[in-house]
Amino acid sequence: MQAMPDNVMVVDHPLVAHKLTLLRAAATPTGDFRRLVREISLLMGYEVLRDLPTEPVHIETPLEPMTARQVSGKKLCFISILRAGNGILDGMVDLVPSARIGHVGLYRDPLSHEPIEYYFKVPDDMDQRLTVVVDPMLATGHSAAAAVTRLKRAGAGAIKFVCLIAAPEGIAALHAAHPDVPVYTAAIDRQLDEHAYIRPGLGDAGDRLFGTK
Ligand SMILES: O=P(O)(O)OC[C@H]1O[C@H](OP(=O)(O)OP(=O)(O)O)[C@H](O)[C@@H]1O
Ligand SMILES: O=c1cc[nH]c(=O)[nH]1
Ligand SMILES: [Mg+2]
Secondary structure, three states, X not given: OEEEOOOEEEOOXXXXXXXXXXXXXXXXXXXXXXXXXXXXXXXXXXXXXXXXXXXXXXXXXXXXXXXXXXXXXXXXXXXXXXXXXXXXXXXXXXXXOOOEEEEEEEEEOOOOOXXXXXXXXXXXXXXXXXXXXXXXXXXXXXXXXXXXXXXXXXXXXXXXXXXXXXXXXXXXXXXXXXXXXXXXXXXXXXEEOOOOOEEOOOOOHHHHHHOOO
């Protein structure tokens, strides 16, 4: 993992880079796209959750009793920014099946590119959890910043943001709004285009994940 300035971590493992290349390719069909997002999320989760709290547990091996460590599952909450966040969520939940899950429904207005909220449901006790917000694309950063603002209002304290591709503009905007939130990404791309799409990017993550275009 490559630590960048300003709290940005680029997960540049060769397997992540390889799978991201497949994901970007326009010829990759929906089923493969979905599987690749899940696989990359599993690999990124390994880094993102490196400091996950653990607790002692008493077990019996076939030879003797011992005190081992287990993840304190109740301390973690994944938040998916709908729709496309659900692709990453699947991989993260494979890693930590006991984690709590919340959803923030946001879509970008096609003209203003501003996020519009249509759904919000998170666990009650957000103040007691590490919150990991997932969304494959950090473009203008407005969706991520709006989601984090909303989560903080709901009590969330320690928050991490995980995406697959970030634009420099999105990283800057999220950090300006929420300097306390570290960003984990598999790549930082060149720039946004006039439609606020990430270039070279991978296109519209939600449409590719769900086959809606
Ligand atoms: O950084 P931003 O400029 O805010 O853009 C990023 C957002 O755009 C995409 O969602 P979209 O609005 O396409 O909704 P969808 O997931 O339902 O397709 C993406 O999944 C992010 O949520
Ligand atoms: O490049 C982009 C920008 C926003 N949303 C996407 O799905 N892709
Ligand atoms: Mg979309």
